[in-house]
Amino acid sequence: MTAELSHAALAIAFALAVAQAFFSLWGAWRGDARVMAVGPAAAFAIFIFVAASFAGLTYLYVTSDFSVANVYANSHSAKPLLYKFTGVWSNHEGSMLFWALVLAIFSALVGLFAGNLPPRLRANVLGIQGLIAAFFLLFILTTSNPFLRLEIAPAQGQGLNPVLQDIGLALHPPLLYLGYVGCSVAFSFAVAALIEGRIDAAWARWVRPWTLVAWLFLTLGIAMGSYWAYYELGWGGYWFWDPVENASLMPWLAATALLHSALVMEKRDALKIWTVLLALLTFSLSLLGTFLVRSGVLTSVHTFASDPARGVFILCILIFFVGGSFALFALRASGLKPGGIFAPVSREGALLLNNLFLSAIVATVFVGTLYPLMLEFVTGEKISVGAPFFNTTVGPLALLLVAVMPAGPLLSWKRGDALAVAQKLAIAALVALVCAIAVFAINGAPLYPMIALAVAMFAIAGAVIEYATRIALFRVSVSESFMRAAGLPRASLGTLFAHAGIGLTLLGVAAEGGWSVEKIAHVRPGEAIRIHDFDVRFRTWTERKGENYRDLAAAFDIRRDGITVAELAPAKRIFVMRGQQTTEAAIKTFGLGQLYLSIGDPSPDQSVALRAYWKPFVLLIWLGGVVMALGAAFSLSDRRLRIGVPKRAANKRLAAVPAE
Amino acid sequence: MTRKQRRLTLIAVAGIVLALAAGLTLSALRESIVFFASPSELVRNPPPAGKRLRIGGLVKEGSIVKEGLQVRFDVTDGAQSVPVHYSGMLPDLFREKQGIVAEGTFENGVFSARTILAKHDEYYMPREVVDALKEKGIWKHNEGGKK
Incomplete structure (x- = not known):
């Protein structure tokens, strides 16, 4: 029943x-x-x-x-x-x-x-x-x-x-769906504004909290998915530029742009049409993600063909909402009253630059993800666009974006003082330079991760300096700084955390890309390999039994400077019922770095292929995501943004609210 | 700054960012995309040495030879087969008659693989393999494919 x-x-x-x-x-x-x-x-x-x-x-x-x-x-x-x-x-x-x-x-x-x-x-x-x-x-x-x-x-x-x-399945899809579907609210608000044919600063104030909620979950969902892939697949990779991953990245980028442009709209009554367009785009990209993943068009033409009704139906939904909303936009956008044009050197100018870079990155990811599908559809030729493409396109754009990011919150609205901002950021630049030189002196360095490292440090230091400026740290007594911090709107903590989080993630990416060590070796019980400053000795095979599987695990002793610091047992997990097996990596965290071991199939002579990684600062990649999400939570708890707050505007029946 | 100058600055900056993105995309598309070939296509029309590409097909029965980390096997699409050399760890579901995709270079009749992909699902066939096998007519409907 x-x-x-x-x-x-x-x-x-x-x-x-x-x-x-x-x-x-x-x-x-x-x-x-x-x-x-x-x-x-x-x-x-x-x-x-x-x-x-x-x-x-x-x-x-x-x-x-x-x-x-x-x-x-x-x-x-x-x-x-x-x-x-x-x-x-x-x-x-x-x-x-x-x-x-x-x-x-x-x-x-x-x-x-x-x-x-x-x-x-x-x-x-x-x-x-x-x-x-x-x-x-x-x-x-x-x-x-x-x-x-x-x-x-x-x-x-x-x-x-x-x-x-895996516990990953309990967390990753729900978080991601909360993010994907949360974008629908901004979309509905945008379509509603287009139907009414008018829009003002209050609209942006209503849309922002919903977008923040969606963005918060999307950030956590993506970070969680990335960590899941990292420990589950046994390849030590955290991002594969797989179309399914890109499908979640694109709405995230668009939502990030939307959060920033809505800020300009709320404060300066400008960028209105652009903000509406971004709201439409964000959910359209969510729908595209749903289509790509759910129609099966990516993983196998066969699943798509075995049940064409599904793929075609989702395609129809996609065309109806994307096509419909953009057609409505084309019809009505010209009727919306555009906002003013503003000075290039100003907070709103910086936010616009942020939007330009984010849109360029979305466009690049979009091309890289859909070009192979389109090419195959049109010419039948099969190509794959993988990490090299995205590293050479998204990489430089993202670095430029993060490099100019610290200037944004330091500039004042309407007319910013570029020189004063440069002076404030000089310390951040110094920090970045010193870190880069120090790392170079110790490790030597490939160029690209080096630049990324410097940019990341600059972003983190810049975010901290911006907050320190606000609470007048070291210029007044510490207790007064505390008072000032308590008096600041929570949104400024949001900015600090979100921007520092991006810096932390980039720092992790740079360190992982530049200074990871990988070793693949064939080992027998009793043999050892050396990786970074660890001695990894294969002791013996052991067996573990789970509820519906059994693990064939290889026990390794990890020694550092002659002292045993850990025992790791990467395994092949055999699911008897389905006759399937998975690779279970064993990971040990040292500080922010991780030692990562995974094994191949055991040979009849007891030997096994071992893949070992030392990944310094790798945890920052995901911790940065958590810090970003915390930033969103702080912003959401801000009195101005708390859902349902703009009563003043509502009472005036949508009378345009003057910018604060 | 006059209104006109502000607008021009805006358009110029937008133009620069978009041109940068377009330039990066086009050059990356030329350099870093990887084409796919079936063993038959590879034999018929060998690519220039050193060019990265993907091949896909089934691992030929009885062709797997392992020496430590070195693995040699043949990939077949029914009509032709190509020897593949690989050094490293194989994916969980790598076995005889399993569909795989290998990425690497083809030189002197041997494919040197840098990566080998076989997804974690006993039903899964890389789509290129399905298409390549269909072309050769040895793909039966309902073979593989979930449910």
């Missing part, structure tokens, strides 16, 4: 979504408050029904009901409980249902928190959210029903792909 009830709940949610879209948009058009009131109620009801449906699927997984095809294909009764939960979104159908659930959560939140929005704007926003929900629910109901029953219930399920049996 659970499956049928859940299925029915989903169908009801679809009907409600159609109602939400229709009545909200129609009510907004007619200006009828009673009709518009349907929107928030419907959004809340959709959330209840989709949540019930999702809970139903989770129940089927936890109770291992193999009469449901989806559970049969992706679960097993002997699977650890955690993976019975996470298994729900490990597959196409379940993950689409999860997508719909996140969308329903965001729509309900908009209905809940947007009480002080002008009613018409709110109705249009909820209308567009309803439209998106309706399309995706229809997609699930017609092509990806997770509740299909099998005629004869098998006694046992097929189990979950071993690579996915």
Whole structure:
């Protein structure tokens, strides 16, 4: 019964979504408050029904009901409980249902928190959210029903792909989906503004917190995914420029640009049309990501061809929303009142430069990701565009962007003093130079990572200097500096953390790229290799048993200066049930660096191929992401931005708010 | 600064950034893209020595020879096969009759692989391999492909 009830709940949610879209948009058009009131109620009801449906699927997984095809294909009764939960979104159908659930959560939140929005704007926003929900629910109901029953219930399920049996699956997809789908709110706001044909600074103030939430989760999701790939795949790589990864990077870049341009719009009432365009673009790129991943067009033409209905349906959704919103933009953007043009040397000038670089990077990643698909589609020729392409294109652009980043927050609005900023940043430049020279003196250096290292240090020092300037550190007494810090809006902490986080990530990338050591060797028990200043000695083979697997592990003693500092046991994990095996790397952290061991298949003579890495400062790559997300959290807690705060603007009925 | 000058500055800066991005992209596309070939194409039309490319096909039965880290095997698409030399660790699912993609250079009739890809999924076939096999007519529908 659970499956049928859940299925029915989903169908009801679809009907409600159609109602939400229709009545909200129609009510907004007619200006009828009673009709518009349907929107928030419907959004809340959709959330209840989709949540019930999702809970139903989770129940089927936890109770291992193999009469449901989806559970049969992706679960097993002997699977650890955690993976019975996470298994729900490990597959196409379940993950689409999860997508719909996140969308329903965001729509309900908009209905809940947007009480002080002008009613018409709110109705249009909820209308567009309803439209998106309706399309995706229809997609699930017609092509990806997770509740299909099998005629004869098998006694046992097929189990979950071993690579996915990891805590990473519990965190990575939910975080990423919160980010992807969170972008839909900014999109709906943009379309609503285009429908109304007017837009002002208050609009940017409403959009920013939603974008910040999406950006926060997207940042964590990408960082988490990167770390997961790093420890799970056994290759020691943290970013592969795989199309699926790029699909998550592009909305992140666009959302970053949107956060900054919305700031200009809020404070200076400029860049309005551009900000709307970015809001459309960000969610369009999220949808493109969903299409690329879910249609199967990337990994295998075969999956795409085996069920063309899915790919074509998602393509239709993509074309409808992207094409529709951009057509609306082309029709209505000229009617929006453009903002003024401003001085090049100013805060807004710097933010514009940020937007230029970010857009250029998005365009480059877009070309690199889709060019192979397009070429094959047009000429049939097969090429692959990999890391070398992105390193030579995205690399320099990103370095330039991060290099000018510290100047932004130091410049004042309207007219900045370039000389004063240069003086303040001189210390940061000095720090960067000293670090680069020190590293060069100790390690010698390849050029590219060297530049990246200097830029990263400059960015971190610059972010700290900017904050120190604000609290007048060392110019007044320490206690007064504390007072000033307490009096500052939290958003300035947000800037500090977000910008320093970028610097930290870049520092990790530079160190990993420039000073990692890799050793591949063939070792027998008793033999040792030396990597960095570690002696890695292969002691013996051991076996470990897990709930549904067994590990064939190679035990290594790690010695440094003759003292044993760790024991590491990288393994081949064999999943008996599916006859599959995975590589389990063993990692030991020393400070911010990591010693990383993984092994190949054992030979009959007990010997094994060992891959060992020493990666200095590698942890910074992901810690930087966490620091960035913290920055977003600080900004969100700022009084000015807290969701629902701009009451003043609402009371004045969208009267343009003067910039502070 | 007049309004006109401000606008010109803006356009100039935007132009420079976009030109930089376009320039980098075009030069990178010329230098760092990697073409794909099946063993038959490789034999028929050998590429210039030193040019990086990808080949894909099935690991030929009984062709794997391992000496420590050195591995030699043949990759076949049914019609032709090409010897591959590789030094390093093989992916988890590397075995006979498994579809793989190798990236490297082709010289004197031997493919020296720098990387070998075989995804972590027993059903997975690199798409280039599927296409190459389909071309040779030895791909059966429902072979591989999830579900």
